[in-house]
Amino acid sequence: MKMVRNTLLIILLFVSSIVVTHAQIKLPRLISDGMVLQRDIQLSLWGWASPGEKIQLTFQNKKYEGTTDASGKWAIQLPKQKAGGPYDLHFSGTTSITVKNVVFGDVWVCSGQSNMELPMERVKEKYRTEIAQSENQFIRHFLVPDRYNFKQEEQDVSGGIWEAANPKNILNFSAVGYFFAKDLYARYQVPIGLINSALGGSPVEAWMSEEALKKFPNHYKEAQRFKSDSVIRAIEASDNKRAQDWYATANATDKGLKAWHKTDLDDTDWQSINVPAYWASSPIGNVNGVVWYRKKINIPSAMLGTKLSLWLGRIVDADSVFVNNVFVGTTSYQYPPRRYEVPAGILKAGENTIAVRVINSAGRGGFVEDKPYFIASASDTLSLEGQWKIKVGAIMPPLQGPTFIRWKPVGLYNAMIAPLLSFPIKGVIWYQGESNTGNPVEYASSFPAMISNWRENWKQGDFPFLFVQLANFMQVKTEPTESGWAALRQSQLKTLNVPATGMAVIIDIGEWNDIHPLNKEDVGKRLAFQAQRIVYGDKKIVASGPLYQSSAIKGNQVILTFSSTGKGLTSSDGKELKYFAIAGADKKFVWAKAKIEGDKIVVWSDAIPNPAFVRYAWADNPEGANLCNKEGLPASPFTTEQFDVSER
Missing domain, CATH: 2.60.120.260 (Galactose-binding domain-like)
Known part of the structure; x- marks a missing residue:
């Protein structure tokens, strides 16, 4: 009888421990000490507890309530708040949690590949003074850990904490993101939160949901393949053995x-x-x-x-x-x-x-x-x-490279974007494209599709999406030539047709021998110019260099019209315009002469009596391309050709 009573007691204690554990309030990692919450918008703060449990939020001596659903998830609506803080948020139910040092401001997702991911630590020699003077409790950064999932959308990120800018923490900040935030804070004195969810080498299709990928059958098919754990294990085993054997033999x-x-x-x-x-x-x-x-x-x-x-x-x-x-x-x-x-x-x-x-x-x-x-x-x-x-x-012998499984379609969306979708944001800054230069024309469809995908699933309408055009990179060519990098820049330029988008042109600050140029300050500033115009309503700001609009052929000349001319068109070095190429219907391009006439540019070549097309800065590295506006912002590369999927 005593053994039975002891057994029952053990069972009751075990069941009780399960109930207590399950009843504890759990918050997503984004809702944590030091977080920045989006100002001027009704917020839905969420978490998990026991099914049917009542959860209460106490904020500024007011109480807000919610109840968990059958799955144990709850959400509490917090009314719009003005910029400011810090505050504490106290969540209580069977247990309680206090989230401390919370500010309200503008939250920006920083995403893309390595040039967005690249931390201040990598450029610390260039920006020693910036780092030493970086103390600012109102610029905060949350680094989303690198992770992929091909099977399902994850409910939470796998780690991460909010960190305020200071000489120690800033080394972990996205360099582009920091300079973007620094410029905006200096102008508007509004707290800025940066959610850094980027991964080096990632193509755009890795950041798209499974539903969005259905428009791109090849990528969708590949996403299905990598749902298989056995496929992944076999590839990893093969890659690892090949590399281990190679290095073992080399040593x-x-x-x-x-x-x-x-x-x-x-x-x-x-x-x-x-x-x-x-x-x-x-x-x-x-x-x-x-x-x-x-x-x-x-x-x-x-x-x-x-x-x-x-x-x-x-x-x-x-x-x-x-x-x-x-x-x-x-x-x-x-x-x-x-x-x-x-x-x-x-x-x-x-x-x-x-x-x-x-x-x-x-x-x-x-x-x-x-x-x-x-x-x-x-x-x-x-x-x-x-x-x-x-x-x-x-x-x-050359070593065959590995299969970068983490770059496969849908994986990064499921693990690094889906968990963010309930967290209200001001907008996105995006620096990516290098990994899609092998199929730049598809990018004209896939990149806008990704933007639409995020906007639809964030349920905040057409929030601002600001992106960086590819920098100049690789060897300079002496003659006009085809270029995957130039073609991808054209796809990026066309993406400006998507509402509430802005583009930072950086063909003047790249490095021919480094896919990771060190000048991240000007990248951040140029993104901030776009934010000033699109987000903060500064209609006086000239946020971009000249953008090609239209062309007209008159005899042996092509007349080009531009937007974003600011105070007028000019050349960055005070010399004649360079890097214009012209072609007839055969699309055999030669270098051309170009001159500014008012707000237009006239392009011609004696070698092309019947011109049909013009290109500007059409190269991997258009070093010497010098068209800009008088505000000093470089013109975007472009072609007047109809450049779409039907041509491939």
Whole structure:
């Protein structure tokens, strides 16, 4: 009998613990300490508790109530609030939670791929003063963790906290997002909340719901395929084994792994290469595998005694760096800038040796040009450019790249956007497109479809959607040519036909050798210009450079008309207009002359007596394109061709 009573007691305690646990109020991670809530709009604050439980919100000595539904979800309506704070919100039911330090302001979702995701930490050397002066409790940032889900829309994000801007926290902020928020706060003194939900390398279809993807059958079909866990496991297993085998062989066959970083190594028989450069241009040729670099440098005694840093620009792909036989750092992929701290006592006055082991699995490997290469103390720098020694450690076949499952259609929408849809926002800033340059014409349909998809599911009407046009990137071409990047910019330009959209043109601030240009301040400012005009009603602001509107053919000339001309058309360098190309009906483009006549531009070429089409800045990297308005904002690239899906 005693055993029965004990068993019943255990069961009752177990059941009781389930009820208590289930009854606890749970809030989504966005509704947490330090959050920014959208001002001037009725808010629906939500969470979870026991089915049928009454939940009460106490705010400013007023009480608001809601009741959980059969699934345990509840929502409480909070009336419109003006900008301000901080406040506390107290939620109570069987249990209670207080959310502290809440402000009301404008909430912006920052999304896209790596140029939006890129944190201030990556550009901290460029913006040291900005970071040091960043203290502002009214600019706040919430970083949504990277995650995908192909099977269903998630109810909450997997992590994240609200952080106010200060010299420590700001390193985690989206750099573009921060400068956008900083500019808006300076002008309007309204708290700004940034929800950073972006992922490097992601194509637009990864950010679309399953329903929206039905208009794009190939992407929809792929989304269905990746609902299978077994498919994902098989791909990951294959990718991992292929990469592990490749790197294991590279390490096992690398002749220099145990000795070539040593200071006393005799490298007189090594070949020479001028750094920065890719080794394909050196005597070792275009090989993949492991290549070692060595350089002897003389350090003056005046540079010693303070913290020293080693700047090695960018290296393709992975590097391990040794100074005087001491390992000082490594980077596993090509994009981050190489900045290594050299511990005290490693460098000495006189001769020192730097050794760099570079692993390149595909394409051209080496040191990227037009990047900084030097050793720096607090007061001086010593260049590392010039002659280095080079030797192959191991030659390997190119490694087939992995399948980036996280970029597949619908996955990011389900895990990184769907959980945000109940959180009211002011609008979206978007920087993406690089990953869709392989099919730029489709982007003219898929990008507007994604905007419509978000607006429909956020249920806030046509909220502002401000986006960045692709920057200039890659080698400059000397003749007119086709370009996936230019074609995608055209698709972005056409997206301005979607209501309440704005575009920041940045073809003047990219970097030919870096898909992640460092100038994020001007990107943020140009997005803020668009927000001032579209969102905050400043009709006097010239938010954009010239935008192509229409063309007319008169004899051998094409007359172009523009909007957003501001105080007038001009060239950024005071010289004649450049980067205009003209073609007849055969679309064989040649460089053209162009001149400004009032608010129009006249384009012609003696080689094209019967012109049909004009292009401007139509290239991956239209360096030298100089059309702008007198406010200094660059014109968007364009073509006068009818450029649509039917042409592919």
